[in-house]
Amino acid sequence: MFQPSTFAGALVMTIFSTVCWGSFANTMKLTRNYRFELYYWDYAVGIVVMALLLAFTLGSLGGGPLSFAANLRSAAPAALADAAIGGFIFNIANVLLLAGVEMVGLAVAFPIAIGIALVEGVVLSYAIQPRGSAPVLAAGVALAVVAVILIGRAYGELSAGGTGRAPARRGVVVCVVSGLLMGAFAPFVTRALTAAHPLTPYSVAVVFTLAALACCFVFNLYLMRRPLVGAPVSFAGYVAAPARYHLLGLVGGLVWGLGTVFNFVAAGLVGVAISYAIGQASPMVAALWGVLVWKEFRGSSGRARGYLAGMFTAYVAALLLIAEAYRLR
Numbered sequence: 001m002f003q004p005s006t007f008a009g010a011l012v013m014t015i016f017s018t019v020c021w022g023s024f025a026n027t028m029k030l031t032r033n034y035r036f037e038l039y040y041w042d043y044a045v046g047i048v049v050m051a052l053l054l055a056f057t058l059g060s061l062g063g064g065p066l067s068f069a070a071n072l073r074s075a076a077p078a079a080l081a082d083a084a085i086g087g088f089i090f091n092i093a094n095v096l097l098l099a100g101v102e103m104v105g106l107a108v109a110f111p112i113a114i115g116i117a118l119v120e121g122v123v124l125s126y127a128i129q130p131r132g133s134a135p136v137l138a139a140g141v142a143l144a145v146v147a148v149i150l151i152g153r154a155y156g157e158l159s160a161g162g163t164g165r166a167p168a169r170r171g172v173v174v175c176v177v178s179g180l181l182m183g184a185f186a187p188f189v190t191r192a193l194t195a196a197h198p199l200t201p202y203s204v205a206v207v208f209t210l211a212a213l214a215c216c217f218v219f220n221l222y223l224m225r226r227p228l229v230g231a232p233v234s235f236a237g238y239v240a241a242p243a244r245y246h247l248l249g250l251v252g253g254l255v256w257g258l259g260t261v262f263n264f265v266a267a268g269l270v271g272v273a274i275s276y277a278i279g280q281a282s283p284m285v286a287a288l289w290g291v292l293v294w295k296e297f298r299g300s301s302g303r304a305r306g307y308l309a310g311m312f313t314a315y316v317a318a319l320l321l322i323a324e325a326y327r328l329r
Contacts, residue, residue, distance in 0.1 A: 001066045001200055002058040003268050007326060010266040014278040017266070020259025022110065022285025025101055027252035029294060031245045036098040037224045038238045039249045044091070044213045044220075046253015047260070051205040054261045059202025068202050076197035083204045086188030087211030092219050093117070093181035094212075096174050099228045103171025107290030107297060108151060111283035111311060112172065113179040115148030118280040120183025122273045128190045131271030133328035140277065140321030147314035151287065154307035157300065174228060189264065190272040201264035209257060270326050277322045284315040 004010040028039050059068040093113075100109035119141050126137065152172075189208070192199045199207065224233050259279070267275035287308070290296040297304060 001064075001068075001202065002061050003201075003265060005269075007270065010269045010275070011278070011323060013262040013266040014270075014275050017259035017263035017275075017279040018281045019285055020255050020262070021114075021279060022282035023289065024252045024256040024259075025098065025106055025110075025286065026289055026293070027248040027255070028098060028101065029106070030248050031241075034241055034245050035227075035230065035233050035237065036102055037095075037220055037227065037233055038235075038241065039245070039252075040095060040098065040220055041216065041238060042246045042249025043253040043256070044216050046250040046255075047209045047257035048206075048213050048253075049250075050254045050257030051202075051209040051261060054258070055202040055206050058265075059200065066200055068200070068206070071200045071203045072206075074197060075199045075203060076195055079192045079195045079197065079199045080207055082188040082192040082195070083199055083207035084211040086185040086192070087208035088215045089181055089188070090185040090208070091212035091215035093178045093185070095216075095220055095223060096178035096181070096228075099223075100171055100175040100178055102229050103174060105290055105296040106294060107287040107308075108154075109171070109175050109178075110286035110290075111148055111151035112175040113182060114280050114283045114286075115144055115151075116176060116179025117182030117186075118144045118277055120180065121186035121280065122277045124183070124187040125190045125271075125276055126273040128187055129194055129271050129273065132274050132325040134325075136321055136328055137273065137277070137325035140318045140325060143314045143318035143321065144277075144281075147283070147311045147318065150307045150311040150314060151283070154297070154300075154304045154311065157304035157307060170228075186272060186276050189267075193264070193267065193272065201268050202261065205257070205261045205264050208260075274322060274326050278319060281315055281319045284312055284319075287311065 004013060028036055031039050055068040061067075064070065065074060097109060097113050100113060103109070122137065122141050126132075126134065189204060192204050192207075193201065227233065263275050263279040291308065297308065
């Protein structure tokens, strides 16, 4: 089984996961006039495919008791259950995150939802697996909270700047709920990785993503019938969609899955709290996509742009502090 042997290697993997987590939703943005509930079926398959691919390659290197297949056979049932519960919770949170992207855009949905998830996930994970300097880690998390507040202020200024786009309160509420659920899955992953007879990161990723796919048959089907945005949809729309849209959904899942496995693997060295915290700097990446590529803040006021700049600065500082927390452990 491949694992990084140095903090520098683990840091590169967590930063890579940040880029993946902050970029996957671009594939959904490219499926114009295609409902996210339908996009999500291909995405959910993509995350499972990537988890299995890495489990049977990097996760099986060298064989032995830590190889993927052997580890699944020897892992405690409680560890398997924790990984599955984490995946189920994540999936509900992620579907709501994409609903938030539909309502308020990438540049707003990610900082609100993931900023909340970062704080909750780090605190709960650290309580289970205390690695790193608690005061420095807390300072980094506090700066992430500042970043969330700043993006909220920027969005509030969006309507005041004469763009004609009033903040969608319902979308913000959806993002908040998504964040609370997104932060709740991290402790389950921590327990799966640290319990007696634990799962390896690769095994966690497979069980986690399979549970997420299974959750789609409950929550995603429900949203297709009772959507948060627009009219109900059916699988007729999925079947009629261009092949390119299905490919984009699959690619989105592959990108997110790659980032997730890398994050879980890095957590084996630095702990889930630190790995999760760095990975959840993804709103900075998503906001860059939203601002620079999708022009979600076109025509906004100077004050709104100032808040955005402050958000980026706060997230970068939070990332540096969280990395320093490991060094000072």
